[in-house]
Amino acid sequence: MHSRRSFLAAAAAGSTLAGSRPFAPLMSAARTKSYSHAELEAKVKRRDFSGLTKRDLPTPNLVLDKDVFDKNLKTMAKHCKQNDFDLRSHVKVHRSPEIGMLQIKSGALGLCCATISECEVMMDAGAPGILWTCQPVGPNKFSRIVALTKKDPTFMFVVEDPMIVDQLEELAAAEKVTFNVVVDIDVGIGRQGVMPGEEGLELSQRVMKAKNLKLTGLMGYSGAASHAKGWKHRWDVSNHEVDKLMESVHLCRKAGIPVGIVTGGSTGSYNIDSQRKDGLTELQAGSYALMDSNYSRIGSKDGDETYDDFGLALTVLTTVISKHYPKKVAVDAGNKSMTQPTDMVKGRPELRVQRAGAEYGRIEWDETDREPKLGDQLEIVMSNLDMSVNCFDRMFVCKGDQVVDVYSVLGRSGPSQR
Numbered sequence: 001m002h003s004r005r006s007f008l009a010a011a012a013a014g015s016t017l018a019g020s021r022p023f024a025p026l027m028s029a030a031r032t033k034s035y036s037h038a039e040l041e042a043k044v045k046r047r048d049f050s051g052l053t054k055r056d057l058p059t060p061n062l063v064l065d066k067d068v069f070d071k072n073l074k075t076m077a078k079h080c081k082q083n084d085f086d087l088r089s090h091v092k093v094h095r096s097p098e099i100g101m102l103q104i105k106s107g108a109l110g111l112c113c114a115t116i117s118e119c120e121v122m123m124d125a126g127a128p129g130i131l132w133t134c135q136p137v138g139p140n141k142f143s144r145i146v147a148l149t150k151k152d153p154t155f156m157f158v159v160e161d162p163m164i165v166d167q168l169e170e171l172a173a174a175e176k177v178t179f180n181v182v183v184d185i186d187v188g189i190g191r192q193g194v195m196p197g198e199e200g201l202e203l204s205q206r207v208m209k210a211k212n213l214k215l216t217g218l219m220g221y222s223g224a225a226s227h228a229k230g231w232k233h234r235w236d237v238s239n240h241e242v243d244k245l246m247e248s249v250h251l252c253r254k255a256g257i258p259v260g261i262v263t264g265g266s267t268g269s270y271n272i273d274s275q276r277k278d279g280l281t282e283l284q285a286g287s288y289a290l291m292d293s294n295y296s297r298i299g300s301k302d303g304d305e306t307y308d309d310f311g312l313a314l315t316v317l318t319t320v321i322s323k324h325y326p327k328k329v330a331v332d333a334g335n336k337s338m339t340q341p342t343d344m345v346k347g348r349p350e351l352r353v354q355r356a357g358a359e360y361g362r363i364e365w366d367e368t369d370r371e372p373k374l375g376d377q378l379e380i381v382m383s384n385l386d387m388s389v390n391c392f393d394r395m396f397v398c399k400g401d402q403v404v405d406v407y408s409v410l411g412r413s414g415p416s417q418r
């Protein structure tokens with residue numbers, strides 16, 4: 001451990017070298033050049049990533065393991081192709097136009113978005129086939145779906161209330177547009193959607209009667225199936241919930257209503273939903289691209305303990321900023337990074353993550369042969385991507401320790417973005 005005096009001396013020595021990094025003894029011996037914060041930002045602005053490593057990055061920050069990420073995209077695309085199953089990747093976990101476009105490039109026919117600002121950002125980036133998986137309510141959202149539909153007439157969104165269907169019909173007539181709508185069925189999540197069976201049929205019939213609305217299909221998202229622990233259990237939950245969606249699909253088809261897409265599913269159920277002949281036509285999985293620690297515990301087809309079909313690609317890079325007590329250190333990723341006690345430290349199963357304050361996190365351990373030292377960097381695998389990613393404006397894309405790119409995180413709900 002560094003004593004405070006030796007630490008300050010080291011800092012002072014390091015700061016006298018032009019362009020070099022303070023706290024030099026905390027860097028690896030092989031390292032000769034480091035960048036100041038201003039130099040780093042200037043390089044990022046120029047998109048010149050040469051020589052930049054994780055050591056140069058401000059913390060806390062998001063870092064993406066490019067190799068793991070690329071493999072995740074490939075694995076999902078290959079699975080969907082082999083099983084003749086369409087993929088409309090959900091962007092809610094990353095909110096990054098660069099990642100959205102890479103998902104399209106790797107084979108997704110479109111993107112699902114949780115918020116209207118995500119739809120706007122992804123459409124601006126050039127993504128086709130956008131489905132907003134939330135019903136538009138109120139004048140602000142109404143004006144924005146009009147703009148999106150005028151920009152890309154294939155834009156779709158869900159509906160789940162007869163009153164909104166009537167309002168949308170009026171709006172579409174006034175704006176001289178046709179809205180593509182997907183009827184949302186509540187297959188068990190209890191937060192959105194009409195009841196399966198007759199209610200789904202009735203809403204679909206109402207849409208069919210509206211001159212300026214086009215029924216594109218039906219949606220049923222099963223939140224329960226996504227994280228059901230154990231593959232066999234997940235198989236049962238997912239099939240049970242897809243059955244509920246299919247009740248409405250069958251009733252519609254019997255009534256002569258053409259149902260185009262049947263959309264739903266998740267990262268947890270991808271290889272269950274793809275196996276049904278009479279079920280979803282497309283998958284809305286999102287987390288597969290980056291993965292989180294909650295998903296890593298749900299078990300896979302090959303074993304009930306870990307889920308490693310997709311690798312953990314995204315982490316919060318953090319620095320040990322205080323070390324005064326045995327068996328614990330303070331790091332600079334806390335509540336503002338939405339770290340949680342269920343997070344994990346990458347490659348360090350013996351370390352536990354605790355929250356200690358807005359800007360402070362705490363890393364604890366019982367036994368370790370590698371005590372984290374002041375100045376060390378650690379990478380935290382988040383429990384919930386949506387929440388942690390939403391705290392940042394960008395992610396640094398890395399190959400090993402080398403920074404190779406920066407992807408933006410846009411479409412956040414806060415005023416800084418929209």
Ligand SMILES: Cc1ncc(COP(=O)(O)O)c(C=O)c1O
Nearest residue numbers: 090133221266267284285286287
């Ligand atoms: C409507 C909808 N579809 C799909 C997904 C994607 O799920 P996952 O990230 O678990 O793949 C979600 C996630 O919350 C969702 O809300």
